[in-house]
Amino acid sequence: DAGVIQSPRHEVTEMGQEVTLRCKPISGHNSLFWYRQTMMRGLELLIYFNNNVPIDDSGMPEDRFSAKMPNASFSTLKIQPSEPRDSAVYFCASSFLAGGALAKNIQYFGAGTRLSVL
């Protein structure tokens, strides 16, 4: 299995530009998570999806951030417009949520996208 695949690995952009981060979860997984990691705030959950439906987006910092999951094999996290304080590493993770086996699912993380907003 290729694991969770994120692209790009690195993104450098200027303030005000639109940024789109992409994630392909592990095949067969039905839950997908977006996290942000910074030195100041550590690892924060931004949003997560079950069966392509957003379940909890309370961690999304503000309206500039949006996430979509049009199908089971693809998700995007968009920042528009981007600001220097958005600079961070963004991780995507996926897991398999089964009704009777909630306790067994494990989150697998992608390699992350390092975003720098100048």
Added chain:
Amino acid sequence: AQSVSQHNHHVILSEAASLELGCNYSYGGTVNLFWYVQYPGQHLQLLLKYFSGDPLVKGIKGFEAEFIKSKFSFNLRKPSVQWSDTAEYFCAVRAPNAGNMLTFGGGTRLMVKP
């Protein structure tokens, strides 16, 4: 607020020293517990997990963790660390009724001096 606490933010050890990283949580009821490791410049990888049964859990690379329900703790241990264990370690908890969500602690940065 319900939370996961890792009290040691930075730990520096010499090779062959013993390691114990603390993790405490504040959720009642049945929880699932995890330790993830993040090597420099890499993504988070699962080190070990506890769902039920024996409270002493063995993980990869010689790590183990002990679930002590009465203390709401899940401390990570390794009897003899190596330079290659230099990494950041995250404790995570799946709380009751949290669905598929994990709550992560703030992480502990471990540096092992050769």
